[in-house]
Amino acid sequence: MYKLISATPSPYARKVRIQLAEKGIPFELITEVPWNADTQTPRYNPLEKLPVLLCPDGTSVFESRYINEWIEYKHPATPLFPKDVDGILAVKRFEVIVDGACDALVQMFFEIARDPDKQSQPWFDRQQRKVDGALRYLSTAIGEKEFCHGDTFTLADIAAGTLLRYLSVRWPAKPWRETYPNLAIYSDRLELRSSFNNSVPVPQIIRDRVA
Ligand SMILES: N[C@@H](CCC(=O)N[C@@H](CS)C(=O)NCC(=O)O)C(=O)O
Structure with a gap:
């Protein structure tokens, strides 16, 4: 199952949460404060920002717009881009x-x-x-x-x-x-x-x- 490193106020993370929910893709939500020194975000994103999507194969996807697009390619059902x-x-x-x-x-x-x-x-x-x-x-x-x-x-x-x-x-x-x-x-x-x-x-x- 996917995991999503997220922060409760983050509009960037919320975009991914909403997309996953709209598509009915299950995921585990990991809530962090990315500005605190003990955040695990830098382990998965060299830019040290969330959201980060952690994949079952151990890879990570980061940068909200890229995650959104990545999910559209990998999970085309319930498309959230137009066709043209x-x-x-x-x-x-x-x-x-x-x-x-x-x-x-x-x-x-x-x-x-x-x-x-x-x-x-x-x-x-x-x-x-x-x-x-x-x-x-x-x-x-x-x-x-x-x-x-x-x-x-x-x-x-x-x-x-x-x-x-x-x-x-x-x-x-x-x-x-x-x-x-x-x-x-x-x-x-x-x-x-x-x-x-x-x-x-x-x-x-x-x-x-x-x-
Ligand atoms: N362009 C990035 C922006 C993400 C972003 O700024 N995330 C904030 C939380 S809302 C963060 O993790 N900031 C930590 C930092 O910049 O060091 C995206 O779209 O994912």
């Missing part, structure tokens, strides 16, 4: 935007964890602009539709949905729901799926100093 090339590329475009926004949010999270005299407002603002840009993009691209692409649930929806819920959990003061009511409706609808409902993000306490 243009559709696949359109879905990947959503994934790129969402991962970029999540990366910016992680930067912001650690920027404000620094001692006050070491924090950089211009750096924080730069990251904030990326998140704002991604939300603007998603709001326009999704509009009032049920799904990001076409009329089926794809990896694009998994990505967009995880970003939106991550915002609510880690950055509850950000008024994205008011600014983009269409995204709030879209997110709430996705969260009704059992794959989403069973993987609701929860903040973690980071014990060790990181920044």
